[in-house]
Amino acid sequence: MKQPLTIHLTTVQHDIGEAALFEQMSQTSHIDFVRLAQSAQEQQETEERFEMYVRGEAEVKNGTFVLRYMETELTGMAGTETTISFDVHNRDCVTLLRSGEVKTALTFLKGQRSISTYDTPQIPFSLCVYTMHMKNDLQLTGGSLVLEYLVEIRGAFAQHNRLVLQITPVREDEAEVFPASDEKKVSDRSDEMDVSEKI
Incomplete structure (x- = not known):
């Protein structure tokens, strides 16, 4: 049975320049990446914050917890x-999957990197994520997922991202959809989201 949910998504991002995530990990330790992220966080002028509320649903199927929601115009990934x-x-x-207008x-x-292709309507990108x-304490009854990771698009600068996703079951007496005012973005560059800010 699918459980309707309210999803509160918050991300904080910092530019960190070159992180060489595509290079052999034997050359860069986890401690080195932590120091790199800490240095980025000290540069407050590069900080970008994003906050959004959406509806979604979750279920446990064959021992796998699955959470789904649709992106909105606020993330630049509507559809x-x-x-x-x-x-x-x-x-x-x-695992995070995106399908539709954007595919990845x-x-x-933790301590591992993931290399993938990020497909957009314009052009595909190779990207690398280091967790x-x-x-993770997500359950059908609620909970949260906290991810802190570095992400780099090949040939471009990298970012340090912290994502907090909180879910709450929807009560039967709650409205079907949010009014527009319940979806919000908090950003210093609301009209200039690049690809890395959508990951």
Whole structure:
């Protein structure tokens, strides 16, 4: 049975310049990446914050927790469905899939990197994600997912991202959809989102 949800999504992003995520990981330790992220956070002028509320649904099917929601114009990915899933017996490995106008598949596992293709209507990009921290207590009854990671598009600068996704079951007496005022974006550059800001 699918559980209707209210999803509160918050991200904080910092530009970090070149991170060389596509290079061999044996050359860069987890501690080095942590220091790189900490240095970026000290540069407050590069900080970008984003906050959004949307409706979604979740279910547990064949031992896999699956959360789905539609992106909105606020993320620059309207018409795209995002699916977050993980094995209920292995919460430390989370998969994020996007399908529709934007297509990508990413795996988040602490201390590991994931290389994928990010397809947009304009052009595909190669990107690499390195997961620094994860806390996952998502359940059908509610909970949250915290991801801290570095993301780099090949040939471009990298970012340090912190994503917090909180879910709450929808009550039967709640409205079917949010009024427009319940979806919001908090950003210093609301009209200049690049590809890395949509990941």
